[in-house]
Amino acid sequence: MTARTCPACGAAAPEPFHVGEPVPVNSCLLLGDRAAAVDFPKGDLELALCPVCGLIWNCRYDPALTTYSQDYEETQGFSPTFQAFIHDLATDWVERYALTGGTVVEIGCGKGEFLVEMARAGIGAGIGVDPGVQPARITDDVPVTWIQGLFPQDLPELDADAIICRHTLEHIAPVRDFLESIRSAVTDVERTVLLFEVPDVQRVLDEVAFWDVYYEHSSYFSAGSVGRLFRAAGFDVLSITRAYSDQTLLVEARPTAGGAAVALPIEEDPAALAEAAARFARGHRTMVEHWRDRIRTVTARGGRTVIWGGGSKGVAFLAALGADAALVDGVVDINPFKQNQYMAGTGHRVLAPKDLTDAEPALVIVMNGAYRTEIVTELTDLGLAPTVEAL
Ligand SMILES: [Zn+2]
Structure with a gap:
């Protein structure tokens, strides 16, 4: 297709x-069996x-190949760095859009941690919709209704002061249709603001971050392309800003009130992005070879290499290493729901940080540099001092 x-x-x-190597069609699914993972x-x-x-x-991309269910384990909510980020973002949005006491819908709420933060920040009511939400895991007493399902099938009307959609749009192939369906589901166009977060492909291209390209992400946005998309779907874009160590874009928009649609200064034009894409394509093999060499060198000296991060980046990183993925001795993740499960593709078992005291790695490759500081602290607490390198 x-x-x-x-x-x-x-x-x-x-x-x-x-054109990349074929990759597992799902990189956040829990697999309890190594053979099934491979x-x-x-x-x-x-x-x-x-x-x-x-x-x-x-x-x-073929949407029929990806499924989202309660077995989908995408949360980064076990990380203090992530918790601090979503706390600050929720507080900022509640203050700037006067959402205290208001109603907020989150499309693609995942395990619900962001909507819980919005409730703590003062919203009056929340509705979270996601095929993977697990209400039993949410112990906070918050005024939120959880819908295990999809928009718009299971929530056809959006009657809210704010519609939040974080790390979801990039999983959707018909992006224009999706935004237009939000536009037509909004019941009160003068009241509702849209607050979105998507990965910034500009950084992926500039850093040749091949580990950020994987099957579940069918769409990749820059500041320019996301701005043009929202305007085409009937929204005025209020702001686009970079966040989370410049890994993501925050997009704030309202249903258009008419008048001229204006591009924001942050929006690059497609020709500039095409140059970055060409640099990515040229640099891809060199970047993969760099990490293969790094791991081979450690192995040749009798050392062990582990990667830290058992999510999508880890799956994509190991897939790109090809046969050298077998030289990676382990994968660590702080999410207890991932531990002792197996990674799709290479079949690595996910370890807990404390398991590293037996493995004694010489090199720890951090899949997301935003977590480097907390990982180094955790290693130090375990009495370990490996070389730590972030992608
Ligand atoms: Zn286009």
Whole structure:
């Protein structure tokens, strides 16, 4: 299956600028069995960039191959760094959009930790919708209704002061249709603000972050492409800002009131993004080889390498290493729901940090640099002093 037109603006699809190795179609599913993890289905990865609007998408993406259920373990809520970020973001949004006592819907609420933060920050009522939400795991007493399902099928009307959608839009292939369905589901267009967060593909391209390209992410946004998409779907974009060590974009928008749609200064044009995409394509092999060499060198000296982070970045990183993934001795994750499960693709078992006292790694490769400080602290507390390098 190949998407022949841009899912955001309908322009004819160009040739892909990057063709990756096939990757597991799901990288956050818990697999209790190593053989099932190794045999996990793979999908094709071919990134195209629309020359008209700048959207980047996997033109080989097949939504039928990805499933989201309660077995989907995406939460980073066990990290103090992440907790501090969502606390600050929730407080900021409640204050700036006067949401105290208001009603907030979160589409794609995951395990619900952000909506819980919004409740702590003062909203009056919340509705969280996600196929993977597990209300039994949410112990906070908050005024939130949880819907284990999908928008718009299980929540056709959006009657709210704010609609939050974080780390969800990049999982959706028909992005324009999705935003237009939100636009038409909003019951009071003058009241409702949209607060979105998506990964920033500009950083992925600039840093040749091949570990941030994986099957579940069918769509990749820059400040420019996300701004153009929201305006095309009938919204005025109030602001686009970078957050979380410049890994993500925060997009704030309202249903359009008419008048001229204006691009914000942060929005680059598609030609500039195309140059970054070309640099990514040229640098990809070199970056993969750098990490292969790094791990081979440690192994040759009799040392062990572990990676820290058993989520999507880890799955994508190990998939790109090819046969050298076997030289990685272990994968660590602080999420207890991941520990003792197996990674899709390579079948590595996920260890708890305390398991490293037996493994005594020489090199720890951190999958997300935002967590480097807390990881170094945890290693020190365990009495370990390996070399720590972040992607
Ligand atoms: Zn386009």
